[in-house]
Amino acid sequence: MLTLPDAFSDKMKRLMKDEWERFAEAFDAPAHKGIRRNTLKIDETAFKDLVPFADEAVPWCPTGYTISPDIRPGKHAAYYAGLYYVQEPTAMIPAEALSPKPGDAVLDLCAAPGGKTTQLACKLSGEGVIVANELVASRSKILAENTERMGMVNSVLTSAFPEKLLPAFAGVFNKIQVDAPCSGEGMFRKNPDAAAEWSPGRVAACAERQKKLMETVDKLLAVGGEVVYSTCTFSPEENEQVMEAMLETGRYEAVPLELPGIVGRGRPEWTLNGTKDVAAALRVMPHEVPGEGHFIAKLKKTADAPDQPRTKNKRAKKPAFARADKKTMQCLRAFCDETGLAFPEGEILRVGDMLFEPPKGINPDRLSGMRLLRCGVPLAEVKKNRVEPTHTLAMTLSRDAFGNVFDTDDDNVAFAYLKGEPLAAPVKGWCLVCWHGFPLGFGKGDGRIIKNHYPKGLRIYKK
Numbered sequence: 001m002l003t004l005p006d007a008f009s010d011k012m013k014r015l016m017k018d019e020w021e022r023f024a025e026a027f028d029a030p031a032h033k034g035i036r037r038n039t040l041k042i043d044e045t046a047f048k049d050l051v052p053f054a055d056e057a058v059p060w061c062p063t064g065y066t067i068s069p070d071i072r073p074g075k076h077a078a079y080y081a082g083l084y085y086v087q088e089p090t091a092m093i094p095a096e097a098l099s100p101k102p103g104d105a106v107l108d109l110c111a112a113p114g115g116k117t118t119q120l121a122c123k124l125s126g127e128g129v130i131v132a133n134e135l136v137a138s139r140s141k142i143l144a145e146n147t148e149r150m151g152m153v154n155s156v157l158t159s160a161f162p163e164k165l166l167p168a169f170a171g172v173f174n175k176i177q178v179d180a181p182c183s184g185e186g187m188f189r190k191n192p193d194a195a196a197e198w199s200p201g202r203v204a205a206c207a208e209r210q211k212k213l214m215e216t217v218d219k220l221l222a223v224g225g226e227v228v229y230s231t232c233t234f235s236p237e238e239n240e241q242v243m244e245a246m247l248e249t250g251r252y253e254a255v256p257l258e259l260p261g262i263v264g265r266g267r268p269e270w271t272l273n274g275t276k277d278v279a280a281a282l283r284v285m286p287h288e289v290p291g292e293g294h295f296i297a298k299l300k301k302t303a304d305a306p307d308q309p310r311t312k313n314k315r316a317k318k319p320a321f322a323r324a325d326k327k328t329m330q331c332l333r334a335f336c337d338e339t340g341l342a343f344p345e346g347e348i349l350r351v352g353d354m355l356f357e358p359p360k361g362i363n364p365d366r367l368s369g370m371r372l373l374r375c376g377v378p379l380a381e382v383k384k385n386r387v388e389p390t391h392t393l394a395m396t397l398s399r400d401a402f403g404n405v406f407d408t409d410d411d412n413v414a415f416a417y418l419k420g421e422p423l424a425a426p427v428k429g430w431c432l433v434c435w436h437g438f439p440l441g442f443g444k445g446d447g448r449i450i451k452n453h454y455p456k457g458l459r460i461y462k463k
């Protein structure tokens with residue numbers, strides 16, 4: 001049985017009144033597990049065939065499924081092929097609430113490990129751009145791995161303090177996801193350490209930081225754009241009161257959220273000044289919904305602050321990235337000719353030995369000085385007189401996009417590849433290694449054996 005901090009229980013008893021007992025009992029119910037289909041790679045029919053443990057559809061997310069508690073979804077070949085993202089069902093709500101459309105300019109400000117980023121990318125279907133930022137460097141690596149596995153193309157990954165994004169992106173985005181760092185009360189059941197680390201001081205510090213974050217968001221968001229602010233905590237200071245502070249600027253409207261199966265609303269009686277419009281937000285409470293605790297608010301920006309900096313679309317003074325030279329482009333073209341890969345349409349940039357294609361709609365030169373993990377798709381590494389394709393490229397391709405394909409339906413063969421073993425097959429040259437037609441990575445054959453090019457850092461050591 002989970003031991004809740006006394007000060008937390010006292011406060012929630014006072015707030016929840018006659019709901020308290022049902023609320024407190026929910027902390028001892030089992031946590032819920034889910035997966036979300038990667039619509040960039042697979043349709044629903046093929047998914048149901050290949051991922052039989054996808055159980056019930058999640059009511060509020062058309063691509064989400066519950067899975068039974070004994071399933072280990074990270075141990076299946078379909079996971080390595082990027083066919084789904086492992087995500088607790090209620091964590092799917094904030095990106096459904098933001099719901100960007102293809103062509104939108106989206107920012108995911110607090111992005112790691114990437115649940116919402118990959119969900120938003122699915123909604124863009126490769127059109128528009130998504131900038132995913134994660135402040136903590138170690139967590140940003142996990143974000144990069146997850147977005148790579150899911151085959152995201154139109155993305156920029158940064159690891160920066162939010163205000164450092166302003167020179168490049170002030171007023172640029174029309175959709176912003178802020179899944180804010182919070183005191184984590186809604187995760188006590190899933191992560192009892194969060195309960196041990198909780199204190200009233202932590203709640204106050206989080207609320208302070210969240211209000212600061214939203215001040216930066218205000219500068220990054222275009223007029224007419226929308227922000228979804230979410231937390232996984234119950235405290236009004238981090239939820240209704242942050243929303244209230246935004247509404248009190250007089251430049252934001254609350255957008256009412258309705259999602260199937262979610263009944264709880266933001267509570268005006270928990271604000272500082274009685275702002276009624278916080279009821280437009282959703283409160284996901286574990287005694288009402290099968291899942292963890294969350295708060296989700298959507299706000300539309302109606303005007304800039306009088307002192308809003310106007311740096312949008314300014315031209316960069318000098319290029320931050322070198323354009324690939326003629327000889328390198330010839331090597332890339334030779335690789336494309338040899339492998340049947342379509343030659344990239346856009347500009348190709350070079351950083352060190354890496355060639356990459358920046359996403360359309362982003363001027364890469366404006367990113368100079370920022371800690372950048374990725375800008376578009378890293379295509380290939382330049383070697384002497386040739387190029388070698390990246391694993392990221394493999395994960396963005398469909399089976400038909402590459403000439404040589406080694407395709408297996410056998411899980412044992414797929415796992416041999418994922419462990420780094422060579423594969424016996426009469427293939428010559430670069431080939432895309434697939435499981436049921438979905439790429440796992442590259443290999444290179446000598447006519448007899450395919451040498452394994454699955455990245456060493458990703459190789460698995462047990463099935």
Ligand SMILES: C[S@@+](CC[C@H](N)C(=O)[O-])C[C@H]1O[C@@H](n2cnc3c(N)ncnc32)[C@H](O)[C@@H]1O
Binds near residue numbers: 109115139213
């Ligand atoms: C709730 S988590 C994000 C989860 C993520 N959106 C997902 O769906 O996978 C909040 C993130 O904010 C990051 N963070 C911590 N302090 C921050 C700050 N001052 N500004 C922005 N992000 C911060 C944390 O490292 C953490 O990864």
